Amino acid sequence: MAHPKSRLDNLKASARKSLSQNFLSSPHWAEKLVNAVIDEHSHAYWEIGPGLGALTQLLVKQVQHPITVFEYDRKLSEDLRQTFPGICVIEGDFLKAELEPLFPKGKVSVLSNTPYHLSSPILFRLLEHRTHFTRIVLTFQKEFADRLVASPRTKAYGGLSVMCQLSFSITSLGVIPPGAFYPPPTISSQALVLKPLPEGEVPFANLQKVVKAAFIHRRKKLLSNLKDVFDSADVDAAASALKIAPMARPEELTKETYQDLTKYLT
Numbered sequence: 001m002a003h004p005k006s007r008l009d010n011l012k013a014s015a016r017k018s019l020s021q022n023f024l025s026s027p028h029w030a031e032k033l034v035n036a037v038i039d040e041h042s043h044a045y046w047e048i049g050p051g052l053g054a055l056t057q058l059l060v061k062q063v064q065h066p067i068t069v070f071e072y073d074r075k076l077s078e079d080l081r082q083t084f085p086g087i088c089v090i091e092g093d094f095l096k097a098e099l100e101p102l103f104p105k106g107k108v109s110v111l112s113n114t115p116y117h118l119s120s121p122i123l124f125r126l127l128e129h130r131t132h133f134t135r136i137v138l139t140f141q142k143e144f145a146d147r148l149v150a151s152p153r154t155k156a157y158g159g160l161s162v163m164c165q166l167s168f169s170i171t172s173l174g175v176i177p178p179g180a181f182y183p184p185p186t187i188s189s190q191a192l193v194l195k196p197l198p199e200g201e202v203p204f205a206n207l208q209k210v211v212k213a214a215f216i217h218r219r220k221k222l223l224s225n226l227k228d229v230f231d232s233a234d235v236d237a238a239a240s241a242l243k244i245a246p247m248a249r250p251e252e253l254t255k256e257t258y259q260d261l262t263k264y265l266t
Contacts (some may be wrong), residue, residue, distance in 0.1 A: 004182040007052045010068060013075050014222035015183050020115035021073070024054040025181035029191075033111060034058040036173055036193050037137040043106025044068065048094050048122060049115050053080055056144055058209050059111070060084055068102060070094040095121055107134040116185070120160070123148075126194075128204070130167055136194040142175055152254050159215040162255045163208065168194040202259060206266035214250045222248045230265050238264035 004023035008014055015021040024030055029211070034055055037045070042063055050056045051068040059067055067087040071077045077091040090097060097119070110133055114122055119140050126136055140148075143156075148164045149172070150156035164170065173191035178184035200207070213229040214222055223246060226235045239246070242260055244253070 004052055004054075006249050007156070011075060011079055016073070018202055019072060020117050021051060022116075022160075022181040022183060022185045023051050024113055024180060025182045026176075029180050030054045030058055032173060033113075033137055033139070033191060034062060036191070037109045037111040037135060038062060039107075039109050039134045041107055042109040042134045044108045046070070046102075046108055046110045048110065048112035050080060051113070053078060053083055055111055056080065056084055060087065063160045066104070070097060093186050095125060099125075103129075109134050110136040110138075112137075112138045116144070119144050123164070127163060127167055130196040131199070133196055135196075136168075137173070138192065138194065139176065139189050139191045141185075142188045142190040144193055145172070148192060153252055155251075155253045158218070159211045159250075162258050164194070165255045166197070166200055166207065166259060168196055169203070170194055181235075199255055200259060202262040202266070207259065207262045210262045210265055214253075214258070214261075218250055220251045221246070222253065224238070225250065226265070236263055 004025050015023065043044070043066060045059055045063055045067045047056055047059065047067070047069045050071055056067070056069060060102070067082060068090060069087060070090050070092070071080060072091070072093055074091060077089050080087070080089045110126060112122070126133070147156045147158060147160050149170055164168045171193045173193060176189040176191060178186065178188060181189075209229070210226070213226050216225050216228070222244065223235055223239055238244070238261055239266065242257060244257070
């Protein structure tokens with residue numbers, strides 16, 4: 001795998017900070033990430049933000065199913081088309097791409113060294129379409145990844161933790177040091193494997209509404225936050241049934257309690 005700097009020099013390009021372009025330069029981590037995303041039940045593979053193709057080149061060698069990549073940078077998109085003529089390159093913003101026509105009859109595996117400034121919106125877009133995926137392998141800033149796996153009553157635990165843990169089985173591939181990228185970011189990264197869980201007992205949109213309301217003001221009491229959105233009598237009845245203390249804070253409830261709370265309020 002050629003070093004990203006030499007690749008960029010050949011393209012007369014440079015890493016764009018505005019796009020969170022930190023290109024993977026570690027063959028070890030490239031192999032580990034690609035190995036983690038391969039799934040025998042997948043009928044297609046997507047990569048978000050392939051950049052210079054460090055992961056793409058391994059995917060092309062190891063899978064026989066269709067590969068689609070989403071790349072915002074026009075110059076890199078053209079390079080990907082020329083380097084990997086057998087794949088589908090969609091140039092533009094993944095968050096604005098029309099995904100439904102791209103889904104095959106079977107399931108999809110997704111891989112991404114996520115542009116760090118877009119971690120949350122990309123994750124939520126994948127969450128909304130999670131029934132189409134077999135597994136999702138994403139690299140985040142470590143602090144963001146910690147929020148996804150955080151436990152109740154911790155500073156990192158929040159709405160993102162609840163939504164992700166109710167939607168996915170999450171495992172970590174480990175912490176990736178800054179030196180594994182070019183240019184190196186200022187902090188460490190972490191790679192996570194997310195495997196969609198069976199559909200829960202409550203609709204995703206309803207759960208999202210309750211969780212968003214609960215965590216809108218972390219310093220306020222949970223019930224006060226909920227009463228800003230839902231009928232006060234309904235909130236009090238749910239709290240009584242679920243034995244939620246009047247002074248409870250949003251971060252004190254388990255993900256299971258949030259699921260039960262959604263049944264009462266929606």
